[in-house]
Amino acid sequence: MATTSITIRMDENLKKQAEALFEEMGLNMTTAFTIFTKAVVRQHKIPFEISVDVPNAETLAAIDDVNHGRNISRTFHSVTELMEDLDA
16 A cells, blocks of 8 residues: 655644644554544544534623623614614
8 A cells, every 4th residue: 555645734732732642542643643534534524523612701701791781882673774884
């Protein structure tokens, strides 16, 4: 079987964490990515659920502000009203 090289860019800290974890499993980065890629090809999908992250503290605070009417410059009753205000 012929092999080829690939280049992957990722956060340096993430790479170090992954390498440490893979080492504990007796794997190196190449073997781990090969296992992942074989699972993708075999299953025809990403072999784990991908979901949206839980909002961070700043976003949660902004949602709370809106829900309680704080820090809002003006309330709009429709999208049309909002768009008219933006055009003005």
